[in-house]
Amino acid sequence: MSADWTIDQNWADYSAAEHQVWITLYERQAALLPGRACEPFLKGLETLDLHRSGIPDFARINAELGRLTGWSVVAVPGLVPDAVFFDHLANRRFPAGRFIRKPGELDYLQEPDIFHDVFGHVPMLTDPVFADYMQAYGRGGLRALQLGRLQNLARLYWYTVEFGLLDTPQGLRLMGAGIVSSRAESVFALDDPSPNRLGFDLERVMRTPYRIDDFQQVYFVVPSLQVLLDATLQEFTPIYGRLAKAKDIPIAAIETADRVFTRGTQAYAAQ
Ligand code: HBI
Numbered sequence: 558m559s560a561d562w563t564i565d566q567n568w569a570d571y572s573a574a575e576h577q578v579w580i581t582l583y584e585r586q587a588a589l590l591p592g593r594a595c596e597p598f599l600k601g602l603e604t605l606d607l608h609r610s611g612i613p614d615f616a617r618i619n620a621e622l623g624r625l626t627g628w629s630v631v632a633v634p635g636l637v638p639d640a641v642f643f644d645h646l647a648n649r650r651f652p653a654g655r656f657i658r659k660p661g662e663l664d665y666l667q668e669p670d671i672f673h674d675v676f677g678h679v680p681m682l683t684d685p686v687f688a689d690y691m692q693a694y695g696r697g698g699l700r701a702l703q704l705g706r707l708q709n710l711a712r713l714y715w716y717t718v719e720f721g722l723l724d725t726p727q728g729l730r731l732m733g734a735g736i737v738s739s740r741a742e743s744v745f746a747l748d749d750p751s752p753n754r755l756g757f758d759l760e761r762v763m764r765t766p767y768r769i770d771d772f773q774q775v776y777f778v779v780p781s782l783q784v785l786l787d788a789t790l791q792e793f794t795p796i797y798g799r800l801a802k803a804k805d806i807p808i809a810a811i812e813t814a815d816r817v818f819t820r821g822t823q824a825y826a827a828q
């Protein structure tokens with residue numbers, strides 16, 4: 558492993574069983590996501606031809622992805638230190654876990670595997686605005702680390718890149734990698750009456766804790782990818798100043814300033 562934690566993908570070393578896990582997961586989501594996932598995601602999935610029969614070879618993806626937005630996917634063993642992660646994003650390199658989950662854990666896994674990272678995250682990187690957003694996020698992460706504001710920035714990532722919804726003329730659509738790579742949450746995030754669905758606001762999101770072990774209790778709706786990019790390109794110093802004095806907002810709370818798409822029942826979280 559090199560200093561930036563990258564490893565070779567060694568695509569030829571994947572077993573038929575590992576390719577089969579990808580195919581099973583891919584077929585499930587490919588059947589479910591049209592009409593649910595946002596257009597940039599579905600377009601990216603097609604453009605990158607990820608419906609090949611098995612785990613994609615990063616060398617093949619990177620030829621196309623590099624041409625489109627200058628991004629490339631690099632293989633890593635798993636979660637890498639924050640500073641390493643942000644440095645990769647700041648240089649348009651997306652670190653993707655090389656491993657794939659076991660057949661017995663198709664529906665949930667602790668750590669992001671290649672299906673979460675490549676199927677979930679990479680298609681959106683074909684969109685020029687989102688590609689700029691992810692690089693801006695990486696640069697912001699390196700700065701947040703220096704200022705001790707990592708927790709706030711991690712929430713921005715969580716509620717947009719991982720679990721964001723996109724508002725469209727046809728209604729709400731899935732954007733977050735954590736949702737589109739999960740069969741159950743792809744349904745829950747749009748259809749279930751339990752979670753709150755609130756309009757995206759940068760500081761509001763940065764004050765909202767999240768849960769890593771179950772479906773989200775709140776989803777934030779981004780009006781457009783451009784709004785997301787513009788929010789991240791602004792000067793964060795005054796924002797961090799206000800956040801230092803602001804309290805966290807309880808995860809299921811709805812504030813008077815919130816734009817409410819769904820006032821959730823929280824029934825799922827209660828059981
Ligand atoms: N490492 N490989 C990998 N993938 C991630 O998504 C990741 C990471 N390290 C840190 C991290 N995410 C988060 O803590 C940051 O988004 C804050």
Ligand code: FE
Pocket residue numbers: 669673674678719734735
């Ligand atoms: Fe992720």
